[in-house]
Amino acid sequence: MNSRCSICLETLGEGNSPMTTLCGHLYCVDCATYNFASDDATCAICRRPHTLDELIKLYPDYERAKEGPSTSTGRLGVEAVGNDLLEACRTVLQKDAVLDEAALRPALARADHLVEELSEHEDDAPYIPNLLSNIIEVLTDIRSKFEQASCIPALEADRDKYRVVARKLSHKLKEAVRSREAERLRFGVELAELRAECSAQASELQTKLQETSSALATDRAKLEASFAVAKELDAQMKQCRTQAARYKKKYYALRKEHDTYRNGVEDAFFADDTFEIVD
Template sequence: MCGHIYCLDCATFHFSQADPFCAVCRKPQTLENMIRLYTDTDDGFTRDDASAMGEDDQLSLSPVSVRSIERAGEDAAGAVKKAIAGRADMDEALVACNTFVNSVTPRERAHINEELLRDIAFQLTLVQRVLKDNEVQVTRLKEEVQTARAAETKARLRIDQQRRLLKRAEKEQVEAVKGLAAQQERYDILYQQCIVATEDATRTRVRAAKAVNEFEEMEQEMKEWRERAAKVTKKYYALKSELKQLKQAAQGQPHRSRARSDDLEVV
């Protein structure tokens, strides 16, 4: 107890919340630990008169207090309804509801609306059902998490395998690049050799063309020489025939063998 004073309405409303504490000093406080004080009034009602009255009569003197307790219960029931609908935190709603139920004394319970108490009990039953459903969902989620973890483990194993294959492929790629560079170097050498061979072939074709031209010229000259030789031969035989006729005319008709010997001499 901290010693700070509250009216019954404020105390009932303030200390029925979750985690109640004194609004002045911020120390934890509950309704059960509070001490009810009675002051003198103008109409002559004193603490002795209040002590002589029954507890139910004392509570009935303050209908506002009853309404404050009922309002706290309605707030607790509303918090549970919101939590069931998903618009509030379930733990906070349960704390508020349990705090209200535990803070109401048996003598105060008789003056509270029965429908409110039944509504709170019904809401607590719904909360129990929701909690059971949540437990089923949690179990299902745990199974899904285990399945997901197993799938994740398989995926990691596959990823590791793919990484090893990737490293192997990278090594093969490096070797292929080196081989390609060597092939490119050999290709460049062969290309240069082809260029040189092409130039040599071009020069050879030029020389061959010149040789063909020279051969054609020589062939033309040989043809001319053959024609000239044919003319000379023809002229030779004509002169030979003429010479023979002259010899025959000068010597008369000679013997055949003699003529043959003359022919040989002329030749």
């Protein structure tokens, strides 16, 4: 057995009479007597309140005695009581409420019965360590289950707290959903109005565009006609300029010819300077 005292850490074995609390922590008899002497004593490991009388003495006596004729009968009685205790402890392990008083009462009663049997058969020490080792193993399992069960209140408190938070968040979520739904409906109405307004403006602009396109086509036709007239007038103007230039040349040629004839007439008929032709 490698179990140690929870206070002095000495290996529990012959001579130090190990004892256990209901929470499953082990002590030697000296440390248990010192630690649980006062009325407000608590477990040195988990701080659960206990009294010295509530502790279970696992090994009442380790002294070996000479075997007598009653050894076989006493051993069978102790083994039967020990097996009953093991069975009661295993039954406790199978239940959800490990520290429930109703669940622990049969196991505690069988533990007291085992202590009485061990006290009456002190000479049966050779097989007692094996029996108590099995009991300690079961008690260790109970202690492990108790440590797990000790977390349940804190977990339940956290669960209740989270439920409250969840309810608040759920309420806020519902309010937010209702608010968003109202905003969505309001925005839907505004969007429909904007769509109607945009549709009306688009229709008006389309009408103006058609009118403008028609006017532009008319003006373009007029402009093209004006360009044609201007082109024709330009051609006529060029033709007139050409004719004017031709007429001008002809005019100067005729004038020159006229001047020549005039000078010839003057030379022929008016050689004398006394007769002067006045223009």
